[in-house]
Amino acid sequence: MPEGPEGRSLVSPDLVRLGLPSTDRRSAVLLAGELLVSAGCVRPEYVDGMLAREGTMSTYLGNGVAMPHGDFGARDQVLRMGICVLQYPDGIVWGPDELATLVVGLAATEEEHITVLMNLAEVIEDEATARLLATTDDVAVIVERLTRPVEDLDDDPE
Amino acid sequence: MAKSIRAADVDCIYIACEAGFGSSLMVTSQLKKRLKQAGIKGVAVRHAPAIEVPADAKVVVVHDRLEAVARRSAPQAVMLPFSNFMSIPAFDIIIGALTSDGEIAERA
Numbered sequence: 054m055p056e057g058p059e060g061r062s063l064v065s066p067d068l069v070r071l072g073l074p075s076t077d078r079r080s081a082v083l084l085a086g087e088l089l090v091s092a093g094c095v096r097p098e099y100v101d102g103m104l105a106r107e108g109t110m111s112t113y114l115g116n117g118v119a120m121p122h123g124d125f126g127a128r129d130q131v132l133r134m135g136i137c138v139l140q141y142p143d144g145i146v147w148g149p150d151e152l153a154t155l156v157v158g159l160a161a162t163e164e165e166h167i168t169v170l171m172n173l174a175e176v177i178e179d180e181a182t183a184r185l186l187a188t189t190d191d192v193a194v195i196v197e198r199l200t201r202p203v204e205d206l207d208d209d210p211e
Numbered sequence: 212m213a214k215s216i217r218a219a220d221v222d223c224i225y226i227a228c229e230a231g232f233g234s235s236l237m238v239t240s241q242l243k244k245r246l247k248q249a250g251i252k253g254v255a256v257r258h259a260p261a262i263e264v265p266a267d268a269k270v271v272v273v274h275d276r277l278e279a280v281a282r283r284s285a286p287q288a289v290m291l292p293f294s295n296f297m298s299i300p301a302f303d304i305i306i307g308a309l310t311s312d313g314e315i316a317e318r319a
Contacts (some may be wrong), residue, residue: 110229110276114237115297122233125260161232170237177297206243 063169063200068092068137069192075143078153082107082121085137085158094135094160096122102127116183117144118176118185122159134160135160136169138195146206154187157199171203214289215316216269218308225288227273227281231260234296238272242282242302249306264288271316272301289315 068088070128086100099206107114113119123130137158144152159166176182176198186195226242228235235258243256259265261277264284269312275292282290291301308315 106229110274111256112233115295116232120233120237123230125230125262128230128232164232164236166232167236167240170233171240173236174241203240203248204244206240206247 062196063134063166064138064196065092066192068135069139069140069195071190071192072196073139073141075141078107078145078147080103081119081139081145081153081156082158085121085139085156088093088139089135089160091159092135092137094131094133095132096132097203099123099127099130099160101132102130108123108210113152113202115177116170116180117152117154117187118173118183119145119147119151119153119155120157120159120173122161128162131160131162133160134162134165135166136166136199138199140187140189140195155183160192160202168201168203169199172199174202187210213319214287215314218305218313218315219310221254221269221309221315223257223263223269225268225271225285225306226256226258226285227261227264227271227277228256228258229274229277231258231263234274237262238296238299241299242272242305245302245306249310251306251309254309268306269289270305272305289317290313291315291317295304 089095106124139156147153226235226239233270239258261280268285268288271288275294278292293299
């Protein structure tokens, strides 16, 4: 399993919640924020930045995936990288024409979470995978799918 | 006025979003992958918050909600906005121009 700095898994199974009852967007963002705070990834103020960000611009990506994270001003409230995953099998109305079944909360400063973002990019392009992640009752499936090794694209000419 | 730039003059493409560590990073890796699949070398892809896009950036891919902010950061840049993460037209515009030695142009 790919690991972040200090040997932590990029997605800790402790921060995955499956089969949650549908709620509203604000409650989902608050839950994602609480998980990141309780895991010591962010200061409580970061959650305000997460709510602010959704207010100015939705973090819905497509295919049922939303990716709430703090806004520009909240970057200083990140203590260490963390990712939480909330699964809402019946979906949450995230915005107009936006139904989120997988809510991925991000706390990040460096690019250490790029593997998860690249895997998410594949999920938003592939309906079958999106459906799998929205319906699985196995935390390991979520963790594996979001942390599987990706092609190394770091070939910046500089 | 809609701007354009010769693809041969482009050595770096910026992807801009709000905070600079979420969707912009994801879109950056999507574009890197597309460039690699197209066999294009020598063009870097970098991500930045819209308010921190360097003033000398030449080509910027940005969510349309942040286009105005990115334009203030890099007034001279060719700005390629998108509205849907699942379908970013800028990718085809960039790759088409780079592979045909054409121009990367803003929508008129």
